[in-house]
Amino acid sequence: MATNTDFFDRVFEVVKQIPTGRVTSYGAIASYLGSRQSARVVGWAMNASHALPEYIPAHRVVNRNGMLSGKNFFGGSNIMQELLESEGMVIEDDLIANFKQHFWDPSIELNNKD
DNA sequence: AACTTGACGGTCA
DNA sequence: ATGACCGCCAAGT
Numbered sequence: 001m002a003t004n005t006d007f008f009d010r011v012f013e014v015v016k017q018i019p020t021g022r023v024t025s026y027g028a029i030a031s032y033l034g035s036r037q038s039a040r041v042v043g044w045a046m047n048a049s050h051a052l053p054e055y056i057p058a059h060r061v062v063n064r065n066g067m068l069s070g071k072n073f074f075g076g077s078n079i080m081q082e083l084l085e086s087e088g089m090v091i092e093d094d095l096i097a098n099f100k101q102h103f104w105d106p107s108i109e110l111n112n113k114d
Numbered sequence: 115a116a117c118t119t120g121a122c123g124g125t126c127a
Numbered sequence: 128a129t130g131a132c133c134g135c136c137a138a139g140t
Contacts, residue, residue: 007136026122030135036123037135043121044137063122070121 007033011045012052014106018060021088022104023096025064032106046070059083066099 014029026039026046035041042061049056050073059080063069071080071094081091090097 027124030122035135037133038137039122039135040120041122041136046121047138058121061121064124068121073121 007035007038007041008045008048011042012049012054012056014110015046015049015056015058015061016054017106017110018057018104021102023060023062023066023084023089023099023102024104024106025062025066027064028103028105028107029061032110043070047073060087060104062096062099066096066103068094068096 010033011029014024014032018024026042027036029042030036030039046056046058046061049058058070059068059074061070068078068080068084068091071078074080074083078094081094084091084096089102096102
């Protein structure tokens with residue numbers, strides 16, 4: 001199918017596959033889906049994810065700096081940070097410590113290269 | 115129907 | 128190293 005709005009659904013599929021204690025970036029997901037520059041749309045998908053009947057670990061998705069750019073969307077508090085810390089990571093000033101160490105790249109982990 | 119904004123990212127100056 | 132602009136796609140006004 002691969003319709004334009006399918007991008008959202010694919011984003012959800014990937015995010016739902018992020019293992020606990022791991023994080024990824026909007027750009028990584030976008031790149032995995034084939035649209036490097038559509039990282040912003042990934043963020044929009046996250047916004048819509050909270051309306052889904054399923055649980056989308058959007059707190060495991062941060063920007064390429066490992067910064068909790070969307071923490072404001074988790075109720076206005078640092079729920080996002082607490083969730084990540086609860087999963088074993090360390091957050092400092094809304095920034096994930098050892099971000100690279102916890103980074104989960106769908107292009108690698110899912111290895112979707114036919 | 116058109117314009118602006120947005121949970122991003124890379125390149126250029 | 129820092130700042131500004133462009134590109135991408137969808138949603139809100």
